[in-house]
Amino acid sequence: MTLLRLTPLLFLLPFLFVGCTQQTKPTKKATQVSVGTYTVATQSLTLEQELSGRTKASKSAEIRPQISGIIKERLFKEGDFVKQGAVLYAIDDASYYATYEEAKATLANAEASVQSSRLKYERYQELVKIEGVSKQDMEDAKTSYLQAVANVEAKKAALQSARINLDYTKIKAPISGRIGISSVTEGALVTANQTTALATIRALDPVFVDITQSSTQLLKLRALLAQHGVSKGNTKLSLKLEDGTLYAHKGVLQFQEVSVDEGTGSVTLRAIFPNPDGILLPGMYVRSIVEEAVLEKAILVPQQGISRDPKGNATAMVVNAENKIETRKVQTQRAIGDKWLIQSGLNVGDRLVVEGVNKVRTGASVTVVDVTQSLGKAQ
Structure with a gap:
């Protein structure tokens, strides 16, 4: 009887032992995710803008004859540099010389007639005193003299x-510069003030x-310059040529057009560039790098630290003092290289998550690895 009662207890002993073992087994702690952070700092930053443009000769003169005649000689070589006052064409001057x-x-x-009429007038002035001639004859002599004087001025x-x-038979260069293709040859008939130019001279240094x-x-630039800590940029410009190379010489911004083109909605800015080597030719497409403004305390952060929510708003993950993740909404102004210029949402000293962003969520505890130096300072 006693053995039969103990048999069920003996059968349950192994299960009781296993249960006690499972209850006393210690639990493992959850491992923290390691993230790379970039420490936010400020720096002085020059904002640049690339704008398209076209080169244009600083001076341009179309050569046209001011008299009619036959071209007798062309005195320049096409493409050469000509100086102001140099004779370019000679028109047959025989008729003009005659x-x-x-x-x-x-x-x-006419000058001889003046001498004769003057002497007659002076003689009549003496004779009228002794009534040798009438006053009317003296007045007629005076009128003849004055007419002779006026005739001399007309002949002059x-x-x-x-x-x-006669001077116009020598067509001269009105400006110094590089002369283009001639539209006429020797023997061609040209007319005064014709619409077709004989050639065009362009001054190419500067351009x-x-x-x-x-x-x-x-408008955005004006709003930016109105902010505190923002100063106007330099008036000096750099130039990128059509092949992408940087032009060796810097230019200077001269003025801004006072009206907006209604067709394109754009404003024209004019800059002047030295061109000692003749690299820049009129009509070339270029991109000008304009220094718009200088930010005294700009915040630049790596682009991989900024993401977008479903609505398209820019967001950033920041590690707080408790090494926990916070999500912030930020406003970006523009991309500069591989970084974003931040307008608001981040402060100096914030630890921005730039590595491991996809591994963490808001409120998660993380282990921080500072990667500021490896990413380098913003330029």
């Missing part, structure tokens, strides 16, 4: 006009660069 000589002879004749003007036309900036960008 007109000049005729005007000179006519002037001499005619001579001057003939001289100018202008006309840059376009949208009115929206201009």
Whole structure:
């Protein structure tokens, strides 16, 4: 009887022993995730903007004849540098020289008539005193003399006009610069003030660069400059050529157009660049790097530390003093290289999570590894 009662107890002993063993086994602690953080700091930052533009000659003159005639000679080589006042074309001057000589002879004749009429007028002035001639005759002599004087002035003007036309037979360079293709050859008939230019001279050192900036960008810049701690940028500019290379010389911003183009909604800025080597040619497409403003205390952070929520808002994960994750909404102003310029949402000294972002959630405890130095300082 006693053995039969003990048999069920003996059967349950192993299970009781196992249960006690499981209850006394210690629990493991949850392991913390390690994240890399970037310590937020401020720095002085120059904001730059790349704007497209076109090069333009600082001076340009289309050569046209001021008289009509036959081109007798071309005195320049196309593509050469010509100096102001150099003779470019010679027009046949035979008829203009004859007109000049005729005007000179006519002037001499008029001057001789003045001498004769003056002597007659002076003689009549003496005779009228003794009633040798009438007063009317004296007045007529005076009128003839004055007409002769006026005629001399007219002949002088005619001579001057003939001289100018004779000079115009030598078509000269109005400015110094590089001359282009000639549209006429020797023997061609040209006319005064014709619409077709004989050639064009362009001054290529220095050159202008006309840059376009949208009115929206201009308004944003003005709003930025109105903020505390923001100063106006330098007026010096850099230039990128069509092949992407950086132009060796810096330019200077000269002025900004006072109106907005209604068709494009843009404003034109003009800069001037030295061009001693003749690299810049009129009409080239370039990109100008403009220093818009200087931020005294700018906050730049690596782009991998900023993400977007489903609504498209920029967010950042920050490790607080208790080594726990906080999520903040931030406002980014623009991308600069591989970093974001932060407008608001982050403060100096914040530890921004830049590595392991996908491994953690808000409120999670983490182990921090500072990777500020390895990422380098923002430029």
